[in-house]
Amino acid sequence: ATMPPLLSAIANAGRHGVLVKSAVVMERLGQVDAVALDKTGTLTEGTPRVTDIRPVPGSGLTEDALLALAAAAEHPSEHPLARAVVDAARTRGLAIADTRDFTSTPGVGVTATVADRTVTVGTPARLLDHTEDPDHTATIDAAKTAETAKTAADLENGGRTAVVVLLDKAPVGVLGIADRLRPDAAATVADLTCLTGSTPMLLTGDNPRAAARLAAEVGITGDEVHAGLLPQDKVEAVRRLEARGRRTLVLGDGVNDAPALAAAHTGIAMGRAGSDLALETADAVIVRDELATVPKAIALSRAARRLVV
Numbered sequence: 001a002t003m004p005p006l007l008s009a010i011a012n013a014g015r016h017g018v019l020v021k022s023a024v025v026m027e028r029l030g031q032v033d034a035v036a037l038d039k040t041g042t043l044t045e046g047t048p049r050v051t052d053i054r055p056v057p058g059s060g061l062t063e064d065a066l067l068a069l070a071a072a073a074e075h076p077s078e079h080p081l082a083r084a085v086v087d088a089a090r091t092r093g094l095a096i097a098d099t100r101d102f103t104s105t106p107g108v109g110v111t112a113t114v115a116d117r118t119v120t121v122g123t124p125a126r127l128l129d130h131t132e133d134p135d136h137t138a139t140i141d142a143a144k145t146a147e148t149a150k151t152a153a154d155l156e157n158g159g160r161t162a163v164v165v166l167l168d169k170a171p172v173g174v175l176g177i178a179d180r181l182r183p184d185a186a187a188t189v190a191d192l193t194c195l196t197g198s199t200p201m202l203l204t205g206d207n208p209r210a211a212a213r214l215a216a217e218v219g220i221t222g223d224e225v226h227a228g229l230l231p232q233d234k235v236e237a238v239r240r241l242e243a244r245g246r247r248t249l250v251l252g253d254g255v256n257d258a259p260a261l262a263a264a265h266t267g268i269a270m271g272r273a274g275s276d277l278a279l280e281t282a283d284a285v286i287v288r289d290e291l292a293t294v295p296k297a298i299a300l301s302r303a304a305r306r307l308v309v
């Protein structure tokens, strides 16, 4: 018997490393005319390294003490930045303390109790903004906060992702983290632009400076770069496109991408770098994290649809 075209397309996509979950998805893939890409773990390899360790002067912390504190709080997290922090601490031979009460806020960071003190690690844009501490329980030193923000901005201008470390809500240091672009990122953006007739959009929770720098390297510029987004903001960006009649493909890896993957016409998750939630939510999974297989799968869908119609 001859296999129906959409089923052979699924088999074919599978051979190329794209696991398409159903014939309906295989068909929808070929309809996409807009693309939204996540940055960290999607366009980048998702194996970032800690490059800078900057205790805030007067915090009384050494580089090692700052890193060990951050690693303890990050230990339970599956975020690529968390793995970078834990790996850096291990490389320096630091002991990683046990924690209690771990919580993670997608797009913001993590908090945990380490030896009866609260340690928070995450994005400077939200953690140094004390309008988000409504109970004002901490005595915040404004000068130290300003100094921490400046250190973070300097690192971000250098293309780093900066994460701040707070001890009992007071900033005690900043870590600079750098990630590499996937080798096929620029070529994939070019192919997707060709296939859909418009430049993909970059949706990231990371800072605007690092986002713009990386976007330029893959040929995404200006209006198409959306930084500092929370998971819900990614959903809204997708909904705006869909409201204009665009059928949007979302490609992402994180827990923070799951709502946007669900809202999209078609959601694709990174199989290796991806979180379990992203893999479950997405309509398809790129098994070996090779971005170039995405345009390939779209082309296979279109070829199959020509046979169906």
Ligand code: ADP
Pocket (backbone or CB within 6 Å): 038, 039, 040, 041, 074, 077, 079, 081, 082, 105, 106, 107, 108, 109, 110, 121, 122, 123, 124, 161, 162, 163, 203, 204, 205, 206, 207, 229, 254, 256
């Ligand atoms: P992206 O959208 O680029 O994949 P995320 O939404 O996952 O990025 O993260 C956005 C920002 O939130 C990060 O750049 C970082 O500042 C902060 N963040 C999120 N999770 C963590 C974490 N586990 N540790 C430190 N910072 C985090």
Ligand code: MG
Pocket (backbone or CB within 6 Å): 038, 039, 040, 041, 042, 252, 253, 254, 257
């Ligand atoms: Mg991501």
